[in-house]
Amino acid sequence: MKNFLKYLLKRIFFMLITLWLIATVTFFLMKFLPGSPYVNQEKLSPEQIAILNKQAGLDRPVIEQYGIYLKNIVQGDFGTSFQFKNQPVAKLLVDRIGPSVQLGVQAIILGTLMGILLGVIAAMRQNTWVDTVATLVAILGRSIPNFVFAVLLQLLFAIKWQVLPIAKWDQGFISTILPTVALAMSPLADSARFIRTEMVEVLGSDYIELARAKGLSYWQVAFKHGLRNSLIPLITLLGPLAVSLMTGSLVVENIFAIPGIGEQFVKSILTNDYPTIMAVTLLFSTMLVVVILIVDILYGLVDPRIRVSGGSET
């Protein structure tokens, strides 16, 4: 346990360094972007723009702006948005991230569980029609964009059968069902494909035969010994996938009228809303490094051979 804490602290230290590097690179990249926050608003006179720039500190040397920015984020101040009626960026993000994370988490859980089930069944019924159907589902899920599914689901469940709301974010869980399903298709397809491939290989291994020789049934063997050994490549895949789902999908959020963060991010880039871009980038990066840490810890839980410095040889 002590080893584990030490490991955790070390990882968090490196995570902070990673985030600092990302913040720095993003900051300077942004400064090289053509345009400035107030250029698009054509009604403003050059004098007005100069005043606004001064207010936001944009008239100072870039390196000084960088210093001020770093100091502020360390203190938890992400600045005020240039675009959204001078709201503090932090509040803007907190309001927007909720729905995106909720949808992302629901989609990844639904998609992965269904995908694992499909993959296991396909592997157990290798080269039968079941396997073919599972492969087909995986290919469709992977190759059809999720907004196509989104529209299709709306057409069927909201318009034709009228059992679910079409695009309203005010009925709690009910409103999340369709977008969750639409978003779940790609993790479903990916995990089904990965689990099938890995399972087929694992099912041919000696310890599976030994488990069969113990008198376990085929399905008991598959779930008790096969699945756990097949999960490792899937975990690698799931980390980044989970982040990309939680950070919101612009198109799906638009289709279902979800006040999520995906839309916010795209808008802030289009309008050169520096504080928002920076904050969103940092937020996404933080989510990614945290998820990567969780994935590394999960590896150890699934496979004792890669237990992070915690496992001691006796």
Place this chain on the structure above:
Amino acid sequence: MKKILEVDDLHISFDTFAGKVQAIRGVSFDLYKGETLAIVGESGSGKSVTTRTIMRLLANNGHIDQGKILFKGEDLVHKTEREMQKIRGKEIAMIFQDPMTSLDPTMNIGNQVAESLRKHKKVSKKEALASALELLKLVGIPNAEQRLKNYPHQFSGGQRQRIVIAIALICYPEILIADEPTTALDVTIQAQIIELMKEIQQKIQTSIIFITHDLGVVANVADRVAVMYGGRIIEVGTSDEIFYHPQHPYTWGLLSSMPTLEMEENELYAIPGSPPDLLDPPKGDAFYPRNEYALKIDTLEAPPFFEVSPTHQAATWLLAPHAPKVTPPKEIVRRWRLYEQKTGLKQTALN
């Protein structure tokens, strides 16, 4: 002695892209209570397939075409998968060849050993783990209490094979099938594992089918030996009969190619040629093309078993009443002479 397993005229084939491989072409043998029967043969002779069939763990493309496997009077060939699951691990258990790959890397060994018991007997998890601990002590895992929660990668190869043996023994099976249990181990560990198996057999009175290609190991463990070649048993007898009074030219070849301390020449004998193609097995004796003692009839018809003694049979035309007398290789003659001294039996062929 009580017969516990009776394999009768077993035929097994595999469907492959190249065609139908006739892996087992009429194998019959008996296994008695408490004995160790060694099945010896080179790779592809069908020894592993035979035992996998007893467990009914053949690959999907394998079929039992003909024959019976009588276990306690019941034919295992016609058991359903569900019925077999009740027999596997409980009444017939198996030890596998490679201890490095036959344990699940993601499950601790306490659970792996206890798993079979929990499947077959109504015991609590705690009771099962207690039995697992007892067995791990029996097979000689040091500090077994502390090591129950360890994973396979934390054990050496020899220890892992001990764990595999513990897994096989936890339900005290009546038959233990050991499929080359020492092949993947180094020589000093081999001896320990074999000693362990002998010790355990004494303790729990199980019958063992010991598959190997290593005759040195066989001499050490087996009460009786069956030699397989090309999907058939070609000679079967007690350990003494096979080692000191062999009759089949293939057994001669095997024994001559085994290094012994008494050997005068530095040169080791090797059986020429390669094993038969079981996609299209030869019509006569499968060993005929590699057999320097082959008779003309070997090309035409497979030899039946000729009885050498009530416990010793060999399938070679050399034992037919009118067959010409041949002198076996030097090493075999030496062994025959030892046998004569031991038993006082006169060998007609040596006169």
